[in-house]
Amino acid sequence: MYESRNLTLPGGEIYLRVGKHFGFSSGFGVNHIWQGHGHELAKSGCKTIQDVSAFVAGILSAGAQIYCEGYQTRDGHRLTVIRNARGCAILSPQEEAERGFFYSVVTAYKILRRRPAIKVGTLKPKKAP
Secondary structure, three states: EEEOOOOOOOOOOOEOOOOEEEEEEEEHHHHHHHHHHHHHHHOOOOOOOOHHHHHHHHHOOOOOOEEEEEEEEOOEEEEEEEEEOOOEEEEEEEOOOOOOOEEEEEEEEOOOOOOOOEEEEEEOOOOOO
């Protein structure tokens, strides 16, 4: 949980869904990542759509810095989780009846597009059940 005077961001699980690609800057999940960034991911060993989950897992490893880009979306604040050598992943807060609160991977890419952001935390490993 991150709290400041103007911002509260709860902790939560992170899920990478199969998703959909609707076009440039529109979509989420594995299909969106592959169709939007597959050409640049090949240099990182991500040669097929089946490699996308391993690429994203490399970005979302323990110790990755969590930043909030500070803009509001229809579903809350978007977060950017950055691990410099691996790439960048954009997460979106979600809430579902069966899962409760969690973050969904919107996209991930190798080329780091640096935007102004506030560091809000560090990714911690999942605790064993």
